[in-house]
Structures are given as C-alpha cells and as structure tokens.
Amino acid sequence: MKQVVTVVAPHLAEKVLIALQRAPLEGLSVFEVKGYGRQKSYLDQYQDSEYSEAFVPKVQITMWVDDSRLDHVLEKVVSVTRTGRIGDGKIMVMPVHSFL
Known part of the structure; x- marks a missing residue:
C-alpha cells in the first residue's frame, strides 16, 4: 500500500478528481493548502498597487x-x-505500513 500526495494548482484539482473517478483507490482526501516551491512567491496586481504573497494557494x-x-x-x-511550467505541482509517494 502507498500513500500518494499530490499538490496542484487549484484550477487543475478538478481535472485530477475527474481523472480519478474510476481509479482503483482505497481512499482519497482533498485539502486547500498554501505554500511555495521553486517560484518562492509571486507578485500580483491589486487596485494599482503591487504586493507579494508569501504563499501560493494550492x-x-x-x-x-x-x-x-x-x-x-x-x-x-x-x-x-503536467503543463511543463513552474507551479505544476508535486507528487510524493510514501509507503503505508497498515491501513485500517
């Protein structure tokens, strides 16, 4: 048994869930999280002023x-x-020793 943790952009989450609808899973959980990867942070425009967000929604x-x-x-x-751009997300696979 493996635990697979994927962290993706919010606009890709729905596509992942649709692709996994008929996948043979033992269980699935979905969380809204914030963080950053290689992009560290990003700049955005808000009412003519530039501000930096420390964490990106995922x-x-x-x-x-x-x-x-x-x-x-x-x-x-x-x-x-996979789009080939920074921010596609991460996939981590970890062993599970017991599943109740």
Missing part, C-alpha cells in the same frame, strides 16, 4: 493506493497536471 489530494495499481494512478495524475 490543493492537496491525498490517496491510498494498492501497490499493484500505483503506476496506473500516477499516469492518470501526471496526464492531466
């Missing part, structure tokens, strides 16, 4: 997947999230 999707189905699930996630 969506974290956590899944629990049987080892035999892991590659299939990862292919689905990557196929809808």
